[in-house]
Amino acid sequence: MNDIKWSKGEKKIARAAFEKAYKRECADIIKKLRAKAKEIKEPDGIWGLHDFLTEKREEIDEKYDYRYSRLILVFAMLVKGGWLDFNDLKGLAENKIERIESLLSFWNE
């Protein structure tokens, strides 16, 4: 996907959408970790929470890759995960939206 050009305006929209998704997903992790922290009764619960955070950190680090060559795929994953919707991507060129939709319909098959 290296052939896709991003205009200055699109870069701004992309950056905002990317950050919005990151904040939403992190807010969800915070909510989950607070609930888990409350429920811990035994030492093993600590290590369970640590494992949960290790997994989330790896997942987030891998997913939130802001390279323009990767963004279409990243946005498709974020829409699929429920962290973005197409309204957040309003203003991107039609061919980009189509590529995202095409990935989503491919995954849903």
Place this chain on the structure above:
Amino acid sequence: MNDIKWSKGEKKIARAAFEKAYKRECADIIKKLRAKAKEIKEPDGIWGLHDFLTEKREEIDEKYDYRYSRLILVFAMLVKGGWLDFNDLKGLAENKIERIESLLSFWNE
């Protein structure tokens, strides 16, 4: 410290003290992680909490080494850290208590 022999009764006391310290220290970690979880406002706070737990896990894994050849050193560290006191070690032979005290006074010099 491989020359130290542990009687059956001492092994029972040692195991109970070891587990008591582990539970106390883990209860302290649970308390701290709950307080930290409550205070998280930004995504970075998640990774800060993850770092805290990674550090604690490594520390605990290294410290709680139940080999009889290591126990004198382990108990000295646990007394020094405030996770055990000499009452918890009551019933161990005098020479073991002396070795623990001697390590503590060496560290406090």
